[in-house]
Amino acid sequence: MDFGNKTGSPIYATADGIVQSVKRHKYLGKYLTISHNFGYQTKYGHLHKVLVKQGESVKRGQIVALMGNSGRSTGSHLHYEVLRYSKHRNPYDYLNKLEDDIILSKQ
Secondary structure, X not given: OEEEOOOOOEEEOOOXXXXXXXXXXXXXXXXXXXXXXXXXXXXEEEEEEEOOOOOOEEOOOOEEEEEEOOOOOOOOEEEEEEEEOOEEEOHHHOOOHHHHHHHHOOO
């Protein structure tokens, strides 16, 4: 799922967790993965800057990165994924549209 906004816009953790990895990928660019309870993970891609480190605890609503255009991208945006036990899930099933669009990247 993609959310467009300006480069440098803050990206917020959507749930409490532990930063599992901070990496760079050919297509996803700079990205981070957060592990949550019950086998869930969230992935945040095409980042300009990551503000957390691997192994760091994060809280819901904490700024974890800045939006960017890294990797294979045509404009500044956040690529957001939800996984459970390494299987992709539809992020819409987990987002409260009125609240979590704001949590992902406030304007």
